[in-house]
Amino acid sequence: MPAETTSRGRPRDARSHAAILAAAADLVTETGYAAMSLGAVATRARVGKDTIYRRWSGKAELVYEAVFTTTDTAPVPDTGTLESDLTVLVQQLIDEFSAPPAAAALPGLLADFAAAPQLRARIRSAFLAPAKQRLASVFERAQARGEMGLSVETDLVLDALVGTVFFRMGILGEPASLQLARSVARIAAKGIEPR
Amino acid sequence: MPAETTSRGRPRDARSHAAILAAAADLVTETGYAAMSLGAVATRARVGKDTIYRRWSGKAELVYEAVFTTTDTAPVPDTGTLESDLTVLVQQLIDEFSAPPAAAALPGLLADFAAAPQLRARIRSAFLAPAKQRLASVFERAQARGEMGLSVETDLVLDALVGTVFFRMGILGEPASLQLARSVARIAAKGIEPR
Numbered sequence: 001m002p003a004e005t006t007s008r009g010r011p012r013d014a015r016s017h018a019a020i021l022a023a024a025a026d027l028v029t030e031t032g033y034a035a036m037s038l039g040a041v042a043t044r045a046r047v048g049k050d051t052i053y054r055r056w057s058g059k060a061e062l063v064y065e066a067v068f069t070t071t072d073t074a075p076v077p078d079t080g081t082l083e084s085d086l087t088v089l090v091q092q093l094i095d096e097f098s099a100p101p102a103a104a105a106l107p108g109l110l111a112d113f114a115a116a117p118q119l120r121a122r123i124r125s126a127f128l129a130p131a132k133q134r135l136a137s138v139f140e141r142a143q144a145r146g147e148m149g150l151s152v153e154t155d156l157v158l159d160a161l162v163g164t165v166f167f168r169m170g171i172l173g174e175p176a177s178l179q180l181a182r183s184v185a186r187i188a189a190k191g192i193e194p195r
Numbered sequence: 196m197p198a199e200t201t202s203r204g205r206p207r208d209a210r211s212h213a214a215i216l217a218a219a220a221d222l223v224t225e226t227g228y229a230a231m232s233l234g235a236v237a238t239r240a241r242v243g244k245d246t247i248y249r250r251w252s253g254k255a256e257l258v259y260e261a262v263f264t265t266t267d268t269a270p271v272p273d274t275g276t277l278e279s280d281l282t283v284l285v286q287q288l289i290d291e292f293s294a295p296p297a298a299a300a301l302p303g304l305l306a307d308f309a310a311a312p313q314l315r316a317r318i319r320s321a322f323l324a325p326a327k328q329r330l331a332s333v334f335e336r337a338q339a340r341g342e343m344g345l346s347v348e349t350d351l352v353l354d355a356l357v358g359t360v361f362f363r364m365g366i367l368g369e370p371a372s373l374q375l376a377r378s379v380a381r382i383a384a385k386g387i388e389p390r
Binding site: 108115165168 | 301303305306308309312315316319323351352357358360361362363365366367382384386387388
């Protein structure tokens, strides 16, 4: 959200931006994705419907931002080791996928995503690229500490962390064990150590 | 497919089983998931509709098997190193996700999956568990060669491989680079080396 607020809306809009996201997260949880209308979001957030359409391409993008960027405002982990930084990141992903809005949003959101290449491109550029950029310092610090090889594709590492949590929780519907974040982070951190 | 043919249908049914799967893969590619009917599958495969319902719980399970178990009949990789065995596995996953039936099936299949916990449980037990069991020898050989720690959760490693490919290709819609299989396999193999 923070990068979007400055790049896509003016600071004085931040309050209505937050209100719209909160309304979207609440409504998708209450009614499910298919039944949720942008009119209802506008009413609950006390904004005009065109305020929503000025900022989001449609329901899918709004719900994505409301549900899956909640940790984008959390401090970037800086625990002193790559493995425990990654553990924090994976735990944040688990928390996001465990939250009721994610479970409510996922079926419809996945169908919309899979059917709309333009929407996926938009999500990649508007949300995923900035989120990855934001985490660059985790890998820079790891490299400075000698924990990481030089040729590591950090983009792929982040996709692997998200993909693992997403597949386990979002697709297979398995509950996240306490152990999951630690195991995934341990394998990833060791996997990108210098050879 | 092979495990299912013996456990869920008699050998003499193998030909109609294969014909039904081929018809389902063709039809979902031609018409998309939503428009595909089990009646049309039955007609094309020259079987009765009840033959389909005896074997599959419904469209989602049939399409899943038709589209996402195509490599379950491939030989289990045994190249001599864990890293290249995993490269072969990831390449198989990439091929499966790159095939036209997967692209055609994914939107509807994901929506059905996300909305139906029972379906996910069925897919886990009928397809994913046997597929993982089938790959146990890859890790047993790696352990015998000293390439792998003793406490590795191989189930998680396989979910991570699938999840990474699935997230990149199925969700983000990114084309698979030639490099992807090798990079993912390298990180995973190194990530589970003995400490």
